[in-house]
Amino acid sequence: MGGDRAPRAPIAGALRALAELGDDDIVQLVGRPEVIEDTIRDLLATELAGGEFSRERVVIIPASEAIDMAEKPSAVLRGKPDSSMRVGLQLQTSGESDAFVSAGNTGAQMALSTLVLRLHEGLKRPAIAAVFPSARRPIVVLDAGANVDCAPAELVQFARLGSVYAEDLLGRERPAVALLSIGEEAEKGNLAVKEAHQSLLSSGLNFVGNCEGRDLPRGEAAGHELDVVVCDGFTGNVLLKFFEGIAPFLIQLVSERAGRDPREMASQLKELDYAEYGGAPLLGVRGVSIISHGRSDARAMKNAILVAKRAVGSDMNAHIGRRLAAGESAA
DSSP: OOSTTTTHHHHHHHHHHHTTSOTTOOEEEEEOHHHHHHHHHHHHHTTTTTOOOOGGGEEEEEOOBOOOTTOOHHHHHHSOTTBHHHHHHHHHHTTSOSOEEEOSOHHHHHHHHHHHHOBOTTOOOOEEOEEEOOSSSOEEEEOSSSOSSOOHHHHHHHHHHHHHHHHHTTOOSSOEEEEEOSSSSTTOSOHHHHHHHHHHHTSSSEEEEEEOTTHHHHTEETTEEOSEEEOOHHHHHHHHHHHHHHHHHHHHHHHHHHTOOHHHHHHHTGGGOGGGTOEEEEETBSSOEEEEOTTOOHHHHHHHHHHHHHHHHTTHHHHHHHHHHHHHHHO
16 A cells, blocks of 8 residues: 555555466465455556466455655654554564565665564664665665664664575675775774774674775775675665766667667666665565565566565575674684
């Protein structure tokens, strides 16, 4: 029920995902049953007409309330006990579901995920892990917006979270971790970054030092390929929003100069489209909570569900718990 294109885009994405999920997988649609049923009927009569669809693999979970995109997380925590977001997350705690995906209110999803699923022991805050394309290979950037201000110890924890994500979902062996700063030198950056740099040197992670914003498109810094880039949520979200804006701008500009159809150019450069990556996991909670862009279309929602499936299949949540425990012991 959440997102700028709800309920049509989330439901269409879920039905499309079924074609790529395993035969034993099901999708639970949480919200007002009558709205969901009407949308399914309309989709099957229009854009999904003739497609393979097993109704038995779609389960509708009733929830009478929906969270508005502009509602404050504090108000959501106090009220709306039967919101589709809260009900959907609670399915994991009751053992009825393995993952949750939403394109709704990001602040509310972070707050409710932390409340319902809880954090791993020793973790101070969760972090949003966004995947950025680069000239070499995709890079995990975190935090992408969950925490505006971060202490040095939190940045180190984010590095551990990002390393597990890179290993389990991107298949990287001993991921190279860099700290986003205003220069490659260890003494560059604010106090939190400089202290985190020193802690990361003895963290046991494959820390390759500082990187700068210009290093992300190249996918390397100081001769090292990048797998994980760590920053506070304010910086990460600004970086994410800038990238979302610059990618379509460049495609349009190059298309006009080359006299080509922008849609053709966009299809050839689909790795620049946020919809290709679907959603960003909220790392650190004891479960799987995938945060999708509010503007997500059906393709983005389908890909977000596939990200959730990979997170569950790789047992990433348990891996994060082990990595954090090992990190605290080493510290």
